[in-house]
Amino acid sequence: MCLSIPAKVETIEDDMAVVSVGGTKYKASLQMLDDVKIGDYILMHTGFAIQKLTPEEAEESLKVFEEFEELNKKLDEEEKERGERIV
């Protein structure tokens, strides 16, 4: 029910946009968002754009390696201390 999908905004006319999901075109209402521009990615739900996706955050969230590097280091040290492999 809450299924929503990232879509790229292709054209805008008043409060309606044509958006593309992997090449398939849909209409999405922009009633719930301000400042949507062509080329933005929005999250579409039941015909409404409900949020803009943030490219910086998207990149950031993929940096899982770096984000947990410190944690990994700590665990490696713990492994050494205990002389056993945790994983």
Added chain:
Amino acid sequence: MKYIDEYRDKELVGKLVDQIKKVSKKSIALMEVCGGHTMSIQKFGIPTLLPDTIKLISGPGCPVCVSDRKYIDQAIAYARLDDVIITTYGDLIRVPGSTSSLDQEKAKGADVRIVYSILDALKIAKDNKDKKIVFLGIGFETTAPSSAAGIIKAQMAGILNFHVFSSHKIMPPAMEALIDEGVKLDGYIAPGHVTTITGTGIYKNIPEKYGLGCVVSGFEPVDLLKAILMLVIQIENNDQKVENAYTRVVKPEGNIKAQQMLEVVFELRDDWWRGLGVLPKSGLKIRETYADFDAEAKILVEVEPTREDKGCICGEILKGVKNPKDCKLFAKVCTPSNPVGACMVSHEGSCHAYYKYNRD
């Protein structure tokens, strides 16, 4: 596809699983509240990747599943009126009522139309001025703003033959009720698209009052594993709090415009949830100012007495205390083509997801 494929990356998934295995020591149960999460978790086989210390249980976040059978019965009663066209999302059409379903009524000649968006229902209303159009408004905070937007549009355009039958509900009361009921839980994987609208503030009671962690998650494997890792770290460090693992979509404040639409059109009311009973201020009722667009206020109808099926343990499954495989009817009497309970009908129902991906 952008924003999807990169979150299914095998290497990232492997790395996250390794990290979870390293950190996880205590035996814990985490609940994914959202039916969409249940679907993803089963589809991607997430439980098979996790160490034995972590158990995932499905929660009450499937709107079709938690809705009262009486709601379906009333929708059927509307469908039986000659001057009514029912417009609905596809999820509801095969949900069994006490003696019929919308699908069966359609086969008997009722005008029941599946729409993708409330905006399509508005167009049907514009094109059929001699009929009353009833839109079945179902869903949580993600979907309710669409209904609000539709009602506001109908009022502005003077489409007075358009009425919403609201079964909209909000998530936090159910999440708190589960803990109050003593369901054994150590943390919540919080619903990503509900939080897209509401912001993360709605969960503050969960750590503050109940001492449980709450991490907002997206719907891809990397998202879910990251949320699980964050919860495990919280629990191991005894530092339970609300965190967001879905920052590319979820802003701390949510979507203010959508929240304002909700506030203008709806007010809270007590509502019934399958498995949990009546929860105070957990449902959304259309405000008096928009009564013209409220099916309950505008179209009076007699509803047949509600009859529940014996043997269906949908309620227990929605509370997370039982698993679909505990049900005697599962995959025998009750299947997606012949469902007994709503949890088997809806694609995001636990029984449907288990039937499709995890039957053995």
